[in-house]
Amino acid sequence: MDAPALDVAGLSMTYGSGPGAVRALREVGLRLQRGTFTALMGPSGSGKSTFLNCAAGLERPVAGSITIGGRTLPTDEAEATLFRRERIGIVFQNLNLLPYLSARQNVELPLRLAGHQVPRDLARDLLDQVGLVDRVSSLPAEMSGGQQQRVAIARALVTRPDVLFADEPTGALDSRTARNVLGILRGAADRMGQTVVMVTHDPVAAAYADQVVFLADGRIAGQMVNPTPEAVASQMTHLDQLIPALSGAGA
Numbered sequence: 001m002d003a004p005a006l007d008v009a010g011l012s013m014t015y016g017s018g019p020g021a022v023r024a025l026r027e028v029g030l031r032l033q034r035g036t037f038t039a040l041m042g043p044s045g046s047g048k049s050t051f052l053n054c055a056a057g058l059e060r061p062v063a064g065s066i067t068i069g070g071r072t073l074p075t076d077e078a079e080a081t082l083f084r085r086e087r088i089g090i091v092f093q094n095l096n097l098l099p100y101l102s103a104r105q106n107v108e109l110p111l112r113l114a115g116h117q118v119p120r121d122l123a124r125d126l127l128d129q130v131g132l133v134d135r136v137s138s139l140p141a142e143m144s145g146g147q148q149q150r151v152a153i154a155r156a157l158v159t160r161p162d163v164l165f166a167d168e169p170t171g172a173l174d175s176r177t178a179r180n181v182l183g184i185l186r187g188a189a190d191r192m193g194q195t196v197v198m199v200t201h202d203p204v205a206a207a208y209a210d211q212v213v214f215l216a217d218g219r220i221a222g223q224m225v226n227p228t229p230e231a232v233a234s235q236m237t238h239l240d241q242l243i244p245a246l247s248g249a250g251a
């Protein structure tokens with residue numbers, strides 16, 4: 001059987017030290033098979049972004065192992081950068097495209113940075129898949145926020161990464177544009193076999209995923225397969241009520 005796309009074990013992260021230290025993640029474990037779309041939800045401060053940043057190699061955890069496509073994420077900074085470039089795709093709410101490069105050049109950039117030949121029609125094909133084939137030559141400033149986000153997704157997919165991490169990719173978009181971007185992420189999993197992990201606060205967005213993983217107080221607090229917006233919203237209300245109890249336990 002294929003190695004899981006993402007295999008995280010015992011992931012712990014603490015910011016600061018002494019009495020003011022914040023334990024953002026407490027021995028989190030998560031294994032995701034290829035071609036799956038997972039939404040990560042939880043109350044504010046529950047550790048979602050920290051999880052994403054650690055799993056994507058942008059921050060170094062204090063403990064735990066992260067295996068991506070069967071390979072351990074390097075701890076060495078320079079090696080981690082190379083690994084990320086080749087094996088990981090990242091889309092942030094405000095991950096800026098380079099303003100002086102066209103959509104096509106932005107999409108091709110990760111391959112160029114990695115020193116690879118760029119197949120002639122690759123960027124155009126990816127831009128076609130995100131519905132922007134008529135904008136290949138446009139600069140970011142000439143495109144709407146939703147169009148720029150779609151270019152960012154095409155760019156994140158250009159290396160065919162083992163995992164595509166997206167942190168609130170629809171946070172800044174109106175609901176119609178957001179649905180369009182979510183449909184593209186869904187299609188990346190279904191049609192391209194990409195593995196997608198998305199942090200979101202929005203139960204409707206989460207319902208595009210195959211499963212929702214809930215975090216609370218730095219721990220996994222539940223998992224929901226085939227989520228509906230109603231079931232996700234109900235679970236979130238439950239978690240919000242749970243938080244004072246968890247904090248009070250002093251664990």
Ligand SMILES: Nc1ncnc2c1ncn2[C@@H]1O[C@H](COP(=O)(O)OP(=O)(O)OP(=O)(O)O)[C@@H](O)[C@H]1O
Nearest residue numbers: 015016022024042043044045046047048049050051
């Ligand atoms: N760089 C940092 N320095 C200190 N504390 C941090 C840092 N980054 C995050 N934290 C703390 O770690 C905890 C988890 O933060 P994180 O951003 O992962 O939560 P989140 O679930 O993504 O929250 P939100 O939904 O509000 O974005 C919080 O208590 C936060 O204040």
